[in-house]
Amino acid sequence: METTGRRRVLGLATAALLMTALLFGTAAFGSGARPGTATPSGSSKPSEVISTTTTPTTLPETTTTTVPVSPPSTTVPPPAPAPAPAQQAPAPEASPNPAPEPSNYGCAAALAYLSANANPEFTFECPGYADGHEAMTCVNIAGLCSGQHVIAINDPCAAAYMNEAYNSNSWSDDLGEFTRPIDPYGSC
DSSP states (O other): OHHHHHHHHHHHHHHHHHHHHHHHGGGGGTTTOOTTEEOOTTOSSOSEEOOOOOOOOOOOOOOOOOOOOOOOOOOOOOOOOOOOOOOOOOOOOOOSSOOOOOTTOSHHHHHHHHHHHSOTTOEEESSOOOTTSSEEEEESOTTTSTTOEEEEESSOOHHHHHHHHHHHHHEETTTTEESSOSOTTOOO
16 A cells, blocks of 8 residues: 555656646756656766656646737827916016005195195195195294195195194184194004
8 A cells, every 4th residue: 555655646746747847848857857767966867767657647728818909099089278378467567656645645635635624724735845744734833834824735645634634623823722632643
């Protein structure tokens, strides 16, 4: 029984060698010796032949399936539409003049406001000399407004002309002074 078992093992080993030879070519056997022969190193002749009885083994058939490959597409997708040219607003030119003031700035706005809101005893000057201030309410000051009631606007901003209209209405000729605090609207 022992011999039969060994033969089976050798038969399986031989089948494995045959499969390896088929898969990888004769390189699996080294010098090209036939399966079942042993070649001592340095010799080209087999020194011993081991004979084994093996049951012929059939290798499974190899089937090759060819999958048709579709040829590369010759249709080219339509090109993406070109982006619309960017329309940029022209860059504003640098101006040596300052930006225009809001509509409530300027002598026209100042004179209109003073006409509607200031004491009617005063005359208006815009642009006018305000002794270094944005504006002034001048009553009979020698060298500036001798014998007159004048509102002079140097900087025609809303706060300046609104202050002077308010101040003119608080002036008292009898007292020779303002009857309430001046410039409630602050400065420009």
